[in-house]
Amino acid sequence: MLMLGDDMREVVNVLVVEDDEIDVEALKRLFAKRDIKNPVYYASNGIEALAIMRGEKLEAKVPKPFVVLLDINMPMMNGLEMLRELRADEMLRDTVVFVLTTSPRDEDKALSYQLNVAGYFLKKDIKELVSLLSLYWQLNEFPET
DSSP states (O other): OOEETTEEOOOOEEEEEOSOHHHHHHHHHHHHHTTBOOOEEEESSHHHHHHHHHTOSSSOOOOSSEEEEEOSOOSSSOHHHHHHHHHHOTTTTTOEEEEEESOOOHHHHHHHHHTTOSEEEEGGGHHHHHHHHHHHHHHOOOOOO
């Protein structure tokens, strides 16, 4: 079930892959302000995110259906490197990923879309993105897991 206010639908889990604690806190505040109560998991880089999706970390594996909010500029394994590995993984290749970044570079946008992201958003538009995601989770039909 999606949890939005008092309305109950299918739960859509969210994996935020972001190394900047200030940006993570901003997302948490915006989710609370929009009354979005979806389960949210956090990873600070691509390696950690893949481990969470695969159930290799001590934390619980993020249950499907889930969407990923992915930063590009991160240490160890950046967002584009993570996307490449994600799309090569038979179990994870269909994961819905939204890029949320400060990078307006056309090369980053082009490569992200070549790796089948659902959208590419700049962090300066984070409020609008959270509103969009709220509607997406309400209206989108995910396959049974």
